Amino acid sequence: MEDTVMRATLVNAEKFVGVANGALKMAARDVRVFYGESEALHGVDLDIYENEVLAFIGPSGCGKSTFLRCLNRMNDTIDGCRVTGRIELDGEDIYDRSLDVVLLRARVGMVFQKPNPFPKSIYENIAYGPRLHGLASGRAELDDIVERSLQRAGLWEEVKDRLEQPGTGLSGGQQQRLCIARAIAVSPEVILMDEPCSALDPIATAKVEQLITELSETYTIVIVTHNMQQAARVSRRTAFFHLGNLVEVDDTTKIFTSPSDGRTEDYITGRFG
C-alpha cells in the first residue's frame, strides 16, 4: 500500500508541481471521502508547498470544503464520514494512529465560513488555544501572545482598549479577523480557510484579503472560495474541483487565462457554477 502511494507520488510529481518555490508541506494521495455509502470525493491527489496561498474553487457541492476539512481531520467530527487514501504533513501520515489529532490541529489551524467567536471576552478568545496547549508559561507571556496575534491580524488598534468585552460584540469583519488571530495564536504551520469572506461586506473582505497576503509570508494558507476574483487576488496557485474530482491545479494566472481542462474554462467563463 505504502509503496504504491510513494510510487504514485513519484510518477505524478511533475503534474502537480506548479511554481514550486517552497518545500513540500502537505501531500494528498488518492483521498476519497464517504458520507455513509455515497462517495463525495473521488480520489484527490494534491501537493501543498510551504508559504504558498493555494485557492480551491468550484461550484457548490464540488467537494472543495470537504477536502479542506480532511487536511486537519475536521471531518472526524461528522457522524458517518469516512476518509481513505493518504494525507501527509511534513512526510507524516496525518490519519496514522500514532499522530495525535490534537497536535495535528495545533499545527494545521482553521478559519470557518461564518465568524464563530466564543461567547467570551476578546482576550479569552485569543488566549483559548495557547492556554489549552500550554504554549505560554505565565500571564505575561500569554498577554504577549494575545497582543502579537491581534497585531498580526491587524485588529490590535481597534480592540486594545476593550479586550475584556465580549468577542461577539464586534462587527462581522472584526469577528472574522478575531477568529484568524485566534487561529494564529496557536502558531500553526498551515492555516485552512473555509470561505472566510462569504459572510462579510466588501470593505471587510478587502481587509481580510490583505491580511491573507501578509500572513502568507509566515504561513502556508489554503483557502476555499466561491469568489473567483478573490482567488485571483490572493492565491499563487488555484485548484479547481468539480463533482468530487480535482480537475486541475496550476498557477492562478494560468488557470484564469488558459486552463488546460474544458470544464475549468466553462466554470471560470461562467457557463455553470
Added chain:
Amino acid sequence: MHNDDASAPRTDPSTQRRLVERSLARRHGAEKRFRAAGLAAVFFGLGMVALLFASILAKGVPAFWQATVVTEVYFDPEIIKVDPRPVAQPGETPAQLHEREMAWQTQLTMANWNRIIENTLAAHLPEVTDARARARLRQLVTSGERFVLRDRVIADPALIGQRLTLKLLADANVDVWLKGNIDRSLPDSQQQLAPDVRAWADQLHERGVIQMKFNTTLFGNPDSRSSLASAGLAGAFVGSLFMMAIVILLAVPVGVASAVYLEEFAPRNRFTDLIEVNINNLAAVPSIIFGLLGAAVFINWFHMPLSAPIVGGLVLSLMTLPTVIIATRSTLQAIPPSIRQAALGIGASKVQMILHHVLPLALPGILTGAIIGVAQAIGETAPLLLIGMSAFVAAVPATPFDQSTALPVQIYLWQGNELRNFFEARTSAAIIVLLGLMLSLNALAIWLRKRFEKRW
C-alpha cells in the same frame, strides 16, 4: 497594519510541537475521565430505573398469589337458623319491606359463621378437639370470609343445608408465614401467630388444602381494614377510572379549545401574553397547590362532597389543563403555514380551515399530549389527599359522587398499614397495577405517534 517580522507570533514549529506534546498525556487523561463521568451518569440513571423496577417487582409479584384455603364448606342448617326471606306484602310501602329485609339480613348476620368456618377447618384437622384450640383454628382464615359466606346465603338462601367447595382466603398472617415474609426463627413472643396455628398452616399447606392461588381479591375487592387479607384495589381502581374519565371529558376538550384559540385566533396583545405566561407558570405550579385550591373552592365554598371522584377529577383536570394546552400548541405550531394558506386561498373561512385541515393533521399530536397528561394525572397523589380522598372507603363507588379512593392514594394508605410484612408486598402489587395502567397509556401514546406522525 503591523507587518514587521518581530511582531510575528510565531513560536517556531518544533517548540510548539514540543509544548503541545508535553500537554497531551494530561489532556487525554482528562478527556477519558470526563467521558467516563458522563458514561457513569448515564449508567447511574439506567441503574436507578433498573433498581426501582426490580425492587418493586421483587416485592410485588409474589403478592399476586395469595394463600387460600380450598375446602368444602357445609352450610349447616343447625347453625344458620333463619326465617324465610321476606317478600313484599300487599299494602306495604317499599320502606317497610326494606326494613324487614334488613331485619332478616341482621338475623342472618347473627348466625354463628365462625362455627361454620371452625367446622370446615376441623374437618381437615380432626386431631384438634379442644374447644380453645378449635377457636384458634379460625385464625387460619381471614375474618372477612364469614361475611363472604353470609353474602352467598343472602344472594341464594337455598344454599342452607348444602355443601360447596369454596376458596377461603387465608389470614394475612398465614400468608406472611407461608411466604416466609417473617423470620421463622423469631421467638414466639415476636410472632404474629401462635405456635400451633403456625404448625397447622404448614401442615395444611403441605397437604394442599392451603394453596397459593392467583389473587383475584386484589382486583375484585375494595379496601378492608378488619380483614386485611381481603383488602383489594377495586374501589381505588374504579375511583381512578372515574377521575380519568372526568379529566378526559374536561381537560382535553377545554385544553384543545384554548390552544386552538391562542394559536389560531388570539390577537397578539397584552391579554394573550398574560394567558401565555399564566399557562407556562400554571404548568410548573406544584400539584399540592391544586389540592389546596380544590379544598378551598370545591369543598369549602361549593360544599361539594368530600372524597368524591368528581372533586378529584375536577382538581386533576385543572392540573392537567396546562399540559394539554402546551402539547396542543406545539403540535399546531409544527403544522406548516402553507397548509393554512392553501385552505384560506381556496376560500375556506378560518373556522373551516381549522376544523377541516389543521385539527385533523394535529390530531395524533394532540392525542399523544392528552394521553401523557392523563397518565400523569392518574399517578398524582398529593392533591387528592387534601380533598379527603385518603379516607378509608370499604365500597366500590357506583357514581363519581360517591366516596372513593384512587390508586395512588390506596398505595399511600397501604404503605402506612401496621402489618408491614403483608402490606409491603400488597403495596408493591398495587404499584405494579398503577404502573401497568400508566405504561399502557404511554404505550398507546407512543403507538399513536409512531402510527400517525408526520414530519414536515
Added chain:
Amino acid sequence: MNNWVLICVLLMLMALAYQFGLARSRSVAGQGAARMHSRPGYYGLLVALWCGLPALAVFLLWTLFEPGIIRSVVLNQLPPDLAGLQGNELEVLLRRIEQIASGFGVSDQPAAFELAAAERMRSLQNTGRLAMIASMAVLCVAGLVWTLRRIDPQLRARNQVESVFQALLVISSTIAILTTIGIVLSMVGEALHFFRFVNPAEFFFGTVWNPRFSTTGAADQGQFGLLPLLWGTLMVSIIALLVAVPAGLMTAVYMAEYAPAWLRAVAKPVIEVLAGVPTIVYGFFALITVGPFFSVLGQTVGIDIRATSALTAGVVMGIMIIPFVSSLSDDIITQVPRAMRDGSLGLGATKSETVRKVVLPAALPGIVGAFLLAASRAIGETMIVVLAAGNSPILHANPFEAVSTVTVTIVNQLTGDTDFASPQSLVAFALGLTLFVITLSLNIVALYIVRKYREQYE
C-alpha cells in the same frame, strides 16, 4: 322524566332542527332569487343551535337552583317549633320528607307535618318539573320557528355559527386564567383568615413549629413558626439538586456529545421513564429500599443515619428529577451552534475541553434556567417527603436526621377532619401561599432566562 332522557330528547330535537334548517335553506335556494350566503349545513347548524342552546341553558340553571329553592320553601312551611332545628337533625328530617315524597316511605309512622311537607314537596317538584319541560319545549319551538323564518340568502349563517364556535374557544382559554385567579384568591383569602389567629411575623420568623391539635384548645397554644419547615424544604431540595444536577447534566452532555446513536436511542427513553413514575412510587421506593440501605451504610461506616431522613428523601427526589434536568439540559446543549464546537475543535481542543470551556459556558444561562425549574420542582414535591423525610419539624442541620417540609405539613394539617375555622387547618393555606410564591418566582425567573437564551441562538 329522567334527566338523561330529557337530554337525549333535546339532542334528537336538535338533529331534527338541523334537518329542517337544511331543507328550508335548500328550498329558499331553489327559488333562486339570489345566491345563498352560506352552505346549507350552516343554516342547519344555526337552527339546531337556536333550538337547543336556550333550552339547555334553562335546563342547567333549573337543575342547579331548583333543589335549593324547593328546600327553602319546604323549610319555611314547617311548624314553628321545628324552625330552630340545626345541622344533623335538620338533615335527617329533610331526608325523611324526601323519602316520603318520593313514595319510598319511612318505616315508622310519619308525623302529620312531615306528610304535609312531603305533599308540598312532591307538588312543588312536579310543578317545577312540568314548568321546566314546558319552558324548554317553548324555547325549542320558538328558536326553531324564529330561525327557520329568518333563513334567506342574506342571512350570514356561517358567520353566526362560527362566532358561537369562537366564543366557546374564548371561554375555554379563560379557564386557565380563572384557575390562577382561583388559586391566588383561595390562598390569599384563607391565609388572611389564618393571620387573624396568628401574627404574620410569628408565622414567617417563628423558629418553633408546634401547632397542637385543634381539639385540645385555643389557637394561642400552638406555635406556627415557618422557619423549621422552610429549612427542611431547603435541605431536602439542596440534597436533591446535588444528586440531580451533576447526574442529569453529565447524562445530557454524554448523550449530546459522546453517545453512539444506538445508546442514545436506548438510554434516553429509559431514563425518561423515571419522569413518568408517580411520586408516590418514589416515596415507597425510598421507604423500603433506599432508606434501609442508607441506614445499613451508616452503620458500617459508623454514622447514625435514620432510614427516613433528609438524605433519603433528597437522594430519591434527586433521582426523580434527573430526567427533568437531563432533557432540559440536552435541549439547551444541542442549541449551542455547531460552529462554536468546530471553532474549538479546529484549534486542537479535545472534546471534553470543548464541552467544558466552550459549550457549557455558552449554554450556561439556559442551564441555570433548567436548574431553577428543577429547584422549583424539588421544593413543591410532596409524596416523597411525606413518606421518606421522617416528619420532624425541628431546626437542625444534620441531613441524616428526620426533617419536615412545607408540603408535608400542608398534607398533615389538611388531612383528617378538615374544618376551615381552626388555625390548625388554615395554616395549610398560609404555607401553600408561601410555597406558591416561592415556586412562582423561581419559575418566572427561570422561564425568562431560558427564553432569553433561546432568542440568543435563534
